[in-house]
Amino acid sequence: MLTSNLSSNLCAFAQGASLFDPADSLIPFTVEGVLVGWTKRSFAEHLENWPEHFTVRPRGVGMLGHFETAEHRSAALNEVVEALASGGMIRGWRSETVTVAETFYAKPLFHIERAASRYFGLTMYASHLNGLTMRGGMMHMWVAKRDERKAIDPGRLDNMTAGRIARGYSPQQTLIKEAGEEAGLVLEMANTARAVGAVRCKYLVEEGLHQEIMFVHDVMLPADFIPKNNDGEVAGFHCYAMEEILTMLAAPAQFTVDAALVMIDCLIRHGYIGPERDDYLDLIHAMRP
Secondary structure (H helix, E strand, O other), X not given: OOOOOOOOOHHHHHHHHHOOOHHHOOEEEEEOOEEEEEEOHHHHHHHOOOOOOEEEEOOEEEEOOOOOOXXXXXXXXXXXXXXXXXXXXXXXXXXXXXXXXXOOOOOOOEEEEHHHHHHHOOEEEEEEEEEEEEEOOEXXXXXXXXXXXXXXXXXXXXXXXXXXXXXXXOHHHHHHHHHHHHHOOOHHHHOOOEEEEEEEEXXXXXXXXXXXXXXXXXXXXXXXXXXXXXXXXXXEEEEEEHHHHHHHOOOHHHEOHHHHHHHHHHHHHOOOOOOOOOOHHHHHHHHXX
16 A cells, blocks of 8 residues: 655655566456456455355465456445445445446446445546646645544645546546536536646555556646535645645655546646656656556
C-alpha cells in the first residue's frame, strides 16, 4: 500500500504508484480467457464456495465458461458479491455498477458492484478535471479537500473534480456529472473542458489491487470563479499557483494517489516539469497507460 514513507522524488512516487507488478503477490483472475484482474489468495479462498461459478487453483481463479452473455456473468457475480458483502468480506458498498472489459472500448465481459473492484483487482476508469485559472499573470490550479467522511482517502487533497466511470457513462458524461455535483460547474462551463490524455495507476491496497486509468481534462476558469460543492463529498477548495503545487507534491501522501499523478501530468504538459530533468522520460513512461 502507498504510504507517506515513499520517496518525495516525483519519479519514484510515480513509479511506485503506477508500475506495481501484481504477479509478485497476487493471483490472476480470468474471464473468457481474458486476464481481467488480480486477487489475494485469501480472498480467492472465499470464491471456493461457488464451484458452479469459479475454478479456484493456487495459481489463479477462472470464471467458468458456461455463461452465455455478459448479463449472465453479471448475475452470477452479483450473487457472489452480495453474499460476500453481507458476510463482511467486501466493504464500502456503493450501489454503483461498473463495466469490465478487455479494454475500455471492448465488448463488456460483465458488470459488477464498484465496491468489489479492488478485491478482484479489476481495471477501473475515471474522469478527472484540472480546474485552471490565471491570477496575476500566473497559472493556478483549484485543489479540492475530500470530506473526512469519505470511505477512501478521507481528508486528502484531490483534483477539482474526479469520478469513477459508471456503467453506461462515457468519460465526457462522467466529467459533466462530477463537475456539476462536486464543483458547481454549469453545463456550459463544463463543456469547455478539453480532453488532454490519460494517466494510469496500479498499486497494492488492503483489499487487493487498485488499478485505474484516468481520462484527464483541463478547463480554464474565470479568475473570479469559486467552486461550490453540491454533493457533500468535498470539504473545501483552495487555489494554488502551479509552482506551489509542484512544491506540495514533494509530500505526495497529502494527496490521493490518482490526483497526484494527474497533477504531475498537468505540470509536465504545461512546462513546469521539463526535459532538463534526467528522470523526465522515466516519469512520463511510468504514468502512461
